Amino acid sequence: MSTGTSRASRRAVVGAIGLSLAITPATMSTAHAQLSLHPGLSGMREFTTSGTWRAPGLLANDRVTHVLVLLQGAGGGGSGFFGSGAGAGGCVLSTVAVIPGRTYAIEVGAPGAASNDDTAGMTGGRTAFRLQGGSVLAVANGGSGGAPRSQPDEGAAGGSGVAHADGGIVYAGSRGRYERVIIGPVAGRIADLCALYAPDNVGNGGAAERSGQPGWALILW
Numbered sequence: 001m002s003t004g005t006s007r008a009s010r011r012a013v014v015g016a017i018g019l020s021l022a023i024t025p026a027t028m029s030t031a032h033a034q035l036s037l038h039p040g041l042s043g044m045r046e047f048t049t050s051g052t053w054r055a056p057g058l059l060a061n062d063r064v065t066h067v068l069v070l071l072q073g074a075g076g077g078g079s080g081f082f083g084s085g086a087g088a089g090g091c092v093l094s095t096v097a098v099i100p101g102r103t104y105a106i107e108v109g110a111p112g113a114a115s116n117d118d119t120a121g122m123t124g125g126r127t128a129f130r131l132q133g134g135s136v137l138a139v140a141n142g143g144s145g146g147a148p149r150s151q152p153d154e155g156a157a158g159g160s161g162v163a164h165a166d167g168g169i170v171y172a173g174s175r176g177r178y179e180r181v182i183i184g185p186v187a188g189r190i191a192d193l194c195a196l197y198a199p200d201n202v203g204n205g206g207a208a209e210r211s212g213q214p215g216w217a218l219i220l221w
Helices: 007-016 025-030 192-197
Strands: 020-022 034-036 044-047 051-054 066-072 091-097 103-107 127-131 136-140 168-171 177-179 184-186 216-220
Touching: 066 127, 066 136, 066 192, 091 136, 091 192, 127 216, 168 192
Parallel strands: none
Antiparallel strands: 020 034, 044 216, 051 103, 066 091, 066 216, 091 168, 103 127, 127 136, 177 184
């Protein structure tokens, strides 16, 4: 599925696996949809910084065995005006099997730092969902830093990611680049799916001498 998919079809994909969205014209313009729980779901939690989440499981009728995670990697940092813009972070939507009562770590990627014309910007951090003290279960990688002025045409790759084996969708962030005619550095942008549900200020790459934007995560159960 390409990042050019229409908003209607993107909503159908997410709705089919349990995420219900309430979108009004006002929220459409801000690109951060208001989230409401599907009748089959019992909770959700948004992460703008790293933290932990414990899967409910003390009571038999409260046990959670699967979650839906939406992960956005951080954007890379831009180079100088004569270098390229940075790549955007990857976007991952995945179903993940969890163990009731266990604690999971959510790592939210830090933005890549900006640089000057002579050196490349820094790569953005990954956003990951993993068992605390254990292996990564799903991850959205950060975008690459902007290329220096000696290599502006190389641009900067957008981050990709890995969904859990239970199933998911991975969208790479778009590349940062350098437009030689008037424009100069152009920062990479996040995939449409995450742009629709996440806040405005996450995941995009940095332009000239600007840091990237941080990662973001959402868990539904």
